[in-house]
Amino acid sequence: SRKYRAFPPVGLKDRTWPDRVITRPPVWMSTDLRDGNQALFEPMNVATKMRLFETIVRVGVKEIEVGFPSASQIDYDFVRKLIEEDRIPEDVTIEVLTQAREDLIARTFESLRGARRAIVHMYNATAPAFRRIVFNMTPDQVRELAVRNARLIKEHAARQPETEWVFQYSPEVFSGTELPVAKDVVDAVMDVWQPTPERKAIVNLPATVEMSTPNIYADQVEWMHRHLKRRDSIVLSVHPHNDRGTAVAAAELAVMAGADRVEGCLFGNGERTGNVDLVTLALNLYSQGVHPGLDFSDINAVARTVEECTQLPIHPRHPYVGDLVFTAFSGSHQDAIRKGMAAQRADAYWEVPYLPIDPADVGRTYDSIVRVNSQSGKGGIAFLLETGYGLVMPRRLQVEFSAAVQRVADATGTELSAQALWELFSEEYLVP
Numbered sequence: 340s341r342k343y344r345a346f347p348p349v350g351l352k353d354r355t356w357p358d359r360v361i362t363r364p365p366v367w368m369s370t371d372l373r374d375g376n377q378a379l380f381e382p383m384n385v386a387t388k389m390r391l392f393e394t395i396v397r398v399g400v401k402e403i404e405v406g407f408p409s410a411s412q413i414d415y416d417f418v419r420k421l422i423e424e425d426r427i428p429e430d431v432t433i434e435v436l437t438q439a440r441e442d443l444i445a446r447t448f449e450s451l452r453g454a455r456r457a458i459v460h461m462y463n464a465t466a467p468a469f470r471r472i473v474f475n476m477t478p479d480q481v482r483e484l485a486v487r488n489a490r491l492i493k494e495h496a497a498r499q500p501e502t503e504w505v506f507q508y509s510p511e512v513f514s515g516t517e518l519p520v521a522k523d524v525v526d527a528v529m530d531v532w533q534p535t536p537e538r539k540a541i542v543n544l545p546a547t548v549e550m551s552t553p554n555i556y557a558d559q560v561e562w563m564h565r566h567l568k569r570r571d572s573i574v575l576s577v578h579p580h581n582d583r584g585t586a587v588a589a590a591e592l593a594v595m596a597g598a599d600r601v602e603g604c605l606f607g608n609g610e611r612t613g614n615v616d617l618v619t620l621a622l623n624l625y626s627q628g629v630h631p632g633l634d635f636s637d638i639n640a641v642a643r644t645v646e647e648c649t650q651l652p653i654h655p656r657h658p659y660v661g662d663l664v665f666t667a668f669s670g671s672h673q674d675a676i677r678k679g680m681a682a683q684r685a686d687a688y689w690e691v692p693y694l695p696i697d698p699a700d701v702g703r704t705y706d707s708i709v710r711v712n713s714q715s716g717k718g719g720i721a722f723l724l725e726t727g728y729g730l731v732m733p734r735r736l737q738v739e740f741s742a743a744v745q746r747v748a749d750a751t752g753t754e755l756s757a758q759a760l761w762e763l764f765s766e767e768y769l770v771p
């Protein structure tokens with residue numbers, strides 16, 4: 340794979356910014372099989388979940404939320420199958436969601452019988468709209484509910500000592516909860532669980548609904564990072580949704596603001612506008628020279644599996660994976676790419692104009708980079724004939740032949756493939 344610069348050079352000697360960059364990847368948690376799954380027209384069955392689980396494992400995610408077993412029989416059966424058939428690699432931890440309710444917690448622990456290691460993820464609503472409109476509860480009552488059920492979780496865990504338990508708590512719609520209320524509930528839950536630096540608990544701060552510009556969410560996360568009572572015993576996690584279209588930025592700023600862990604889905608599946616896209620986050624890091632610890636060297640294979648399991652198509656312009664994202668249509672772009680490719684040395688920083696990363700690093704090919712239509716110039720045409728057919732055209736011939744290409748493209752109104760270009764070239768210059 341290529342080398343990438345940490346961030347663009349700013350050209351100032353006394354540079355004081357950027358004052359924060361991400362220098363190591365967060366812990367990744369995939370909730371494709373839970374948050375992603377609950378947002379599908381047709382939720383996945385056990386076999387489909389297993390297929391996607393195995394893909395997520397292959398990508399390298401080490402924490403995977405596999406379902407909500409107390410709410411769905413399919414999820415319950417899936418958790419049982421994972422455990423009974425020993426499908427969970429040693430270095431992967433499964434996670435399950437539960438509401439803060441006695442019967443659901445009991446069923447959750449039943450589903451996890453015999454697990455080697457598991458994260459039990461409890462949540463309850465803390466945001467004022469829920470307190471007032473949905474549950475008619477005061478902040479104190481919300482805290483008491485969380486504490487009561489946190490105790491139950493601890494008791495159940497003590498009765499199943501064969502499992503290494505990790506506890507996770509989410510105040511729901513953290514993004515809409517008053518910070519002192521969120522802190523009060525989280526601190527109270529942690530008082531029950533008593534995490535230590537050796538045995539941490541996870542505090543997850545969901546932007547259940549994305550409500551603000553990403554810097555505000557990051558400020559909220561930073562405030563918790565600075566004010567939580569047992570910060571050194573907590574893995575601080577974020578869970579951005581994408582209602583304003585800024586979940587990736589929100590996650591990146593939140594990591595800069597102190598978060599250790601990010602929950603999201605491959606290609607941004609999830610409720611409404613989706614959870615934050617783990618692939619974009621990971622490859623954004625990669626393109627800045629920070630290896631994300633995830634493997635997207637065959638991104639198309641991952642995309643195909645996700646599309647088949649979710650029955651949702653990935654947009655052709657989706658960052659890093661869309662069909663069109665390594666394609667240049669305009670002539671000036673094609674020309675710059677061609678020159679960049681020619682100048683690029685294998686051991687130098689990646690520097691090809693218009694291409695943020697080397698497509699080969701995600702298993703894409705150069706062939707699809709340059710397409711020729713009526714907007715294209717001679718550079719792209721020359722590139723396709725050179726890379727596809729070994730034809731190096733002198734400059735004058737490039738100019739002459741590109742006029743012929745433009746005429747055909749104008750007349751047909753379509754794009755010309757490398758093969759069509761070669762056929763046209765053969766007709767014009769080679770066939771007697």
Ligand code: KIV
Nearest residue numbers: 462509511512545547
């Ligand atoms: O978005 C959300 O708040 C959730 C919680 C259950 C963590 O998915």
Ligand code: ZN
Nearest residue numbers: 374545547578
């Ligand atoms: Zn969510």
